Amino acid sequence: xNKINILVIGRHQQITKTLLNLVNKIENxxxxxxLTDDDAIKIFNENKIDLVLLSSGIPEESEQLIRKxxxxxxxxxxxxxxxxxGSGLLNNExxxxxxxxxxxx
Amino acid sequence: MERKDFIKKGLFGTSMFVASxxxxxxxxxxxxxxxxxxxxxxxENILGFNHLPNNNSKIMENIILHKADTRGNADHGWxxxxxxxxxxxxxxxxxxxxxVLRVLNDDSVEGGMxxxxxxxxxxxxxxxxxxxxxxxxxxxxxxxxIKSGDIQVMSAGTGIYHSEYNKNQDKLVKFLQIxxxxxxxxxxxxxxxxxxxxxxxxxxxxxxxxxxQDDAGVWIHQDAWFSLGKFDKDFSIxxxxxxxxxxxxxxxxxxxxxxxxxxxxxRDGIGITNTENIDIKAITQDxxxxxxxxxxxxx
Numbered sequence: 001x002n003k004i005n006i007l008v009i010g011r012h013q014q015i016t017k018t019l020l021n022l023v024n025k026i027e028n029x030x031x032x033x034x035l036t037d038d039d040a041i042k043i044f045n046e047n048k049i050d051l052v053l054l055s056s057g058i059p060e061e062s063e064q065l066i067r068k069x070x071x072x073x074x075x076x077x078x079x080x081x082x083x084x085x086g087s088g089l090l091n092n093e094x095x096x097x098x099x100x101x102x103x104x105x
Numbered sequence: 106m107e108r109k110d111f112i113k114k115g116l117f118g119t120s121m122f123v124a125s126x127x128x129x130x131x132x133x134x135x136x137x138x139x140x141x142x143x144x145x146x147x148x149e150n151i152l153g154f155n156h157l158p159n160n161n162s163k164i165m166e167n168i169i170l171h172k173a174d175t176r177g178n179a180d181h182g183w184x185x186x187x188x189x190x191x192x193x194x195x196x197x198x199x200x201x202x203x204x205v206l207r208v209l210n211d212d213s214v215e216g217g218m219x220x221x222x223x224x225x226x227x228x229x230x231x232x233x234x235x236x237x238x239x240x241x242x243x244x245x246x247x248x249x250x251i252k253s254g255d256i257q258v259m260s261a262g263t264g265i266y267h268s269e270y271n272k273n274q275d276k277l278v279k280f281l282q283i284x285x286x287x288x289x290x291x292x293x294x295x296x297x298x299x300x301x302x303x304x305x306x307x308x309x310x311x312x313x314x315x316x317x318q319d320d321a322g323v324w325i326h327q328d329a330w331f332s333l334g335k336f337d338k339d340f341s342i343x344x345x346x347x348x349x350x351x352x353x354x355x356x357x358x359x360x361x362x363x364x365x366x367x368x369x370x371x372r373d374g375i376g377i378t379n380t381e382n383i384d385i386k387a388i389t390q391d392x393x394x395x396x397x398x399x400x401x402x403x404x
Contacts, residue, residue, distance in 0.1 A: 010226075010264075011263070012224075012226065012263060012264035014224065014264075014266065015224040015226055015264045018223075018224050055226065056226030056227055056261075056262070056263050056264045056291065057226075057263045057264060057291055058291070059291075081227070081290070082226075082227075083207070083226075083227050083228050083284075083286060084207075084208075084225060084226070084227070084228045084261075084284060085223075085224040085225040085226035085227070085228070085261055085264060085265075086223050086224050086225060087193060088192055088193055088208065088284070089192070089207070089208075089284075091193065091194060091196060092191045092192070092196050092201070095196050096198070096201070099198075
């Protein structure tokens with residue numbers, strides 16, 4: 001079974017790291033993370049990313065930049081806001097995103 | 106209403122969590138960080154796991170009934186939790202949320218046990234203790250205990266860490282944990298708790314939460330209002346929604362009632378939309394409800 005590559009982007013270092021750890025604990029999921037726009041775009045361009053999780057502290061202008069860059073590169077990329085900060089909603093969010101083709105931008 | 110004094114331990118800073126870890130005899134469990142999550146296979150065809158079908162969920166166009174025994178169930182030994190909506194390893198696509206009400210967990214934690222330090226962001230988190238004492242510590246240096254009659258609120262915003270555990274070794278702590286999607290992202294994290302006058306909810310709906318800082322109860326970043334009521338047998342009351350666009354989710358803490366002519370029992374939940382008036386009548390003595398009046402769409 002193909003692994004689902006998930007890019008976690010957030011400004012809060014500890015929370016982003018926690019989310020990354022949680023993603024990597026989920027079977028079939030591989031996490032990558034970025035704390036800056038530049039790193040996020042670089043990682044996105046260098047890897048086949050299936051799902052982008054936007055975590056905390058990302059300013060509106062950064063989110064717009066990220067979304068535009070990513071959708072220009074891959075119009076079908078799924079980009080979702082992660083809420084809650086930990087494992088509570090994480091599995092649900094991934095399942096919803098991967099099962100729901102309408103969740104994109 | 107009495108606003109409690111929090112014990113501020115300014116010197117703790119982030120090292121508070123080192124201290125928390127050091128008292129591992131008390132906090133033995135960390136679902137988010139230390140304890141491995143159950144492996145959750147993600148496949149394209151997955152329909153859900155721990156999915157308890159509730160064929161009787163929808164009983165009218167504008168009413169959803171969630172019977173108590175159809176909630177998701179988690180048993181970690183030290184923690185027993187019933188999830189009204191999908192949470193953690195409970196995933197039911199039909200039970201994701203009611204408007205902006207995303208999580209309604211009915212938790213019971215063994216003596217001395219609890220949730221180790223874990224993060225939250227972008228969520229309004231309300232805790233309502235039902236029995237026992239719940240100890241809270243967070244990265245804003247708040248250290249507090251909440252008990253039945255108190256309401257605790259956290260706006261997680263850009264991110265906070267906290268721990269919560271049963272303060273007592275010899276008895277359970279039971280509480281509701283409620284998560285509401287905020288109407289704005291990345292707000293400055295905040296914490297508050299209040300003590301309510303229990304007499305004010307006798308045959309009345311006592312407001313415990315609103316969007317307004319100067320209104321009764323705690324406040325959150327969302328156009329939501331919560332109320333608690335405890336009623337005598339045969340007592341009737343009407344609830345009027347605060348906003349035309351809002352729906353109302355009523356969780357029965359105890360007893361039997363009729364709500365818009367639908368009978369509900371202990372720990373049932375009923376969601377009502379597209380109506381401004383709700384008729385509530387207690388069938389049993391001391392029936393208790395939590396009314397959550399929430400937007401049905403994200404801002």
